[in-house]
Amino acid sequence: MKHENHAGQRIIIASNRLPFTVERRNGEIEFTASVGGVATGLKSLLDAMPSFSSAAPEYVWVGWPGGAIDEEQKEEVRSRARSDFRSHPVFFSEEDFEAFYQGFCNKTIWPLFHYFPSNASYDDTYWLQYKKVNKVFKESLLELLRQDDILWIHDYHLMLLPNLVRKELPKLRVGFFLHIPFPHFEIFRLLPAAWRREILEGLLGADLIGFHTHDYMEYFLRCVQRLLGYKHKIGQLVLGHRMVKVAAFPMGVDFRKFHGAAKSPEVRKEREKLRRSLSDAKIVLSVDRQDYSKGIIHRLQGFETMLEQDPRWHGKVTLLMVVVPSRIGIQDYEGMKKQIEELVGKINGRFGAIHWTPIIYQYRSVPFDSLVALYAISDVALVTPLRDGMNLVAKEYIASRTDLTGVLILSEMAGAAKELAEAIIINPNHREEIADALKTALEIPRKEQIRRNRIMQNRLRRHDVARWATDFIKELFAMEPAHDKFYAKRLNLAATMGLVGHYDQSTHRLLLFDYDGTLVPFASHPQAAKPDRELLSLLHGLGADPRNELVLLSGRDKGTLENWFGSLTMGLVAEHGAWLKERYRPWTIIEPLNADWKTKLLPTLDAYADRVPGAFVEEKEFSIVWHYRNADPDRAALAARELTDDLLAFTATIDVQVLQGNKAVEVRNARVHKGTASQRWLSKSSFDFILAAGDDWTDEDTFAILPERAYSIRVGMTPTQARFHLRGPEEVLRLLKMLSKSHYTDGFYDHGSESPVHQ
Numbered sequence: 001m002k003h004e005n006h007a008g009q010r011i012i013i014a015s016n017r018l019p020f021t022v023e024r025r026n027g028e029i030e031f032t033a034s035v036g037g038v039a040t041g042l043k044s045l046l047d048a049m050p051s052f053s054s055a056a057p058e059y060v061w062v063g064w065p066g067g068a069i070d071e072e073q074k075e076e077v078r079s080r081a082r083s084d085f086r087s088h089p090v091f092f093s094e095e096d097f098e099a100f101y102q103g104f105c106n107k108t109i110w111p112l113f114h115y116f117p118s119n120a121s122y123d124d125t126y127w128l129q130y131k132k133v134n135k136v137f138k139e140s141l142l143e144l145l146r147q148d149d150i151l152w153i154h155d156y157h158l159m160l161l162p163n164l165v166r167k168e169l170p171k172l173r174v175g176f177f178l179h180i181p182f183p184h185f186e187i188f189r190l191l192p193a194a195w196r197r198e199i200l201e202g203l204l205g206a207d208l209i210g211f212h213t214h215d216y217m218e219y220f221l222r223c224v225q226r227l228l229g230y231k232h233k234i235g236q237l238v239l240g241h242r243m244v245k246v247a248a249f250p251m252g253v254d255f256r257k258f259h260g261a262a263k264s265p266e267v268r269k270e271r272e273k274l275r276r277s278l279s280d281a282k283i284v285l286s287v288d289r290q291d292y293s294k295g296i297i298h299r300l301q302g303f304e305t306m307l308e309q310d311p312r313w314h315g316k317v318t319l320l321m322v323v324v325p326s327r328i329g330i331q332d333y334e335g336m337k338k339q340i341e342e343l344v345g346k347i348n349g350r351f352g353a354i355h356w357t358p359i360i361y362q363y364r365s366v367p368f369d370s371l372v373a374l375y376a377i378s379d380v381a382l383v384t385p386l387r388d389g390m391n392l393v394a395k396e397y398i399a400s401r402t403d404l405t406g407v408l409i410l411s412e413m414a415g416a417a418k419e420l421a422e423a424i425i426i427n428p429n430h431r432e433e434i435a436d437a438l439k440t441a442l443e444i445p446r447k448e449q450i451r452r453n454r455i456m457q458n459r460l461r462r463h464d465v466a467r468w469a470t471d472f473i474k475e476l477f478a479m480e481p482a483h484d485k486f487y488a489k490r491l492n493l494a495a496t497m498g499l500v501g502h503y504d505q506s507t508h509r510l511l512l513f514d515y516d517g518t519l520v521p522f523a524s525h526p527q528a529a530k531p532d533r534e535l536l537s538l539l540h541g542l543g544a545d546p547r548n549e550l551v552l553l554s555g556r557d558k559g560t561l562e563n564w565f566g567s568l569t570m571g572l573v574a575e576h577g578a579w580l581k582e583r584y585r586p587w588t589i590i591e592p593l594n595a596d597w598k599t600k601l602l603p604t605l606d607a608y609a610d611r612v613p614g615a616f617v618e619e620k621e622f623s624i625v626w627h628y629r630n631a632d633p634d635r636a637a638l639a640a641r642e643l644t645d646d647l648l649a650f651t652a653t654i655d656v657q658v659l660q661g662n663k664a665v666e667v668r669n670a671r672v673h674k675g676t677a678s679q680r681w682l683s684k685s686s687f688d689f690i691l692a693a694g695d696d697w698t699d700e701d702t703f704a705i706l707p708e709r710a711y712s713i714r715v716g717m718t719p720t721q722a723r724f725h726l727r728g729p730e731e732v733l734r735l736l737k738m739l740s741k742s743h744y745t746d747g748f749y750d751h752g753s754e755s756p757v758h759q
């Protein structure tokens, strides 16, 4: 791979917040470290950078430094951010940032992506602000970016940024990682049409898009297919001239840091202090930012149910609940804080005794050593978010258990549950399940605790945060060669001269042409794309040459092909290869085919045609096509995706294929394709010149079976297996004219253009 040496390479990290916050105290500027999953994770990564490769890449972190900063203080912040934190601040007025962060980020995306649609608001001013802030980020990045940098953008605040940057720096390598869940299509589609489209397009500006789990990745890919129509192949999407890779990169924690800290004298001191104040009760720990997605209320209810059901534990177990203030100011959060406090009071009042407080609640952030001490003294960690992209607390708890004891209860709604299967996995919505899990956890034998934690620790040690970041960056580097080899070359002047020269000298030629989109442009109705006299005479000339074997390979029905080309000296292939006609011979079927499935599927296609004005169904002997060229493009494109989806479900168990053609959805027999048909001709003789041209992906089957020396041409600028590209049917016709003349003149070329066939 090409990434082994990053000397001189810069990684630019863009995230909403910098790893520190700037505040003004008594006129002085103070920098304090930020708390939170993204900040914590990225900070560990950057600390680990020197061991990341032999020549560690440079990095710069771009983001908002927090707080309102006066104009005259900006330069000072800029310079300290650069020297002390390798950061580049993006400044906003506090109002702008509030409207962005508390608006679209936290009132639209956060609730929706965490499956709280009823908390989401769809406010145009929020959306406009989100666009504006993403643009400001773009501008700031452009001040800094060089073509050979790698840009790694983080999280839901900056989903439009990849595409904004891509438009300015098309060759820059851009990665994007989403730290929160990506929701199912049914949730994502709740966003207004223009927004959801722009968000997907925004993300697709990246070369590599990473998620914590395979589920999120699949949900994203499905949204891309349903809303934009791009299909993927094992997570790879082809978008015009680019390729985008979508993959899962589960984020780890800085294992060594937590494991090491748990043994440190500072943490030992903290532990002793805590132990003294907590009597002999077993400790159940709960740590989160204050957020409705974390399921704090449900957790308290679960604990309450456990105390209700099992009085044996009264006086013998304490829930230590740390809630870290965050995103204060939003109504939901204020209400939630009150609710938590009331519930804690209620449970303590109901079950507490002079010598025992069931819940010790703390509403503030704790220093790192105290956090690790909490992990280290707790017998059980109760991590029950209702939704969580990953959840690092669960992993940090396991990493801090140096004697391998302790039990983790983990919500199946957290991304971390995919990796920590040895934990007690529960559904956080059900208080009985939480209560049962607590009872089990408190009684798991020590030996079993050690067995489970050993497995989890080994996994977490290997897949730590540095590995997460390294895997992502390596993947981003590795994409480059794929990019290069992906695109066929334009059939330029030199290549055309070579092709025509070779044609002139050869005596046994095979010429394979697709029809629609290759020899003629698409027309509003299939029957309107009739060949004109010029094309017919060209084909006649080429077919009549005894050195040529000319074949037209089409998806059309055999009646139409016969009608239009039956009198010419050429081979014909109808319905993508179901029917063949060698020259001077009658039509034959390629192999016995079954078309019973048509009667089952026709009603579905008809129903979609009824729903979309302008769409219609074409029935052929062994295939059916739903055409939508004349329909309203947005409406029809959406219907085409839904139809494809429905058909895919219907046809899973039968031997037919559903194809997205050019403004058409086609269902046909799976074993029949142009490749099989082309093979018939190819094996007839040994040709000394082979030319094949086609415009859509059904022609890729032909290109795939051709020998390397063949001239394969994909019409339209799409990635292809073909060796060459031409722009459209006009260019193919020019090439045909050159061949049929069998000699060429300088006058034929347009020297201003790269291609000789483009006048």
Ligand code: GDG
Binding pocket: 035, 036, 037, 038, 040, 041, 179, 180, 251, 287, 288, 289, 322, 324, 364, 365, 366, 367, 368, 371, 388, 389, 390, 391, 392, 393, 394, 396
């Ligand atoms: C987002 C996603 C995803 C917490 N309290 C204190 C403190 N913390 C640290 C923890 C942990 C981090 O904050 C919290 O991380 P989480 O993963 O649990 O949650 P989010 O903040 O919601 O993070 C989440 C994450 O991004 C990474 O992709 O896992 O799903 O929502 O590291 O240790 N640290 C200190 N004192 C505290 O009181 N020092």
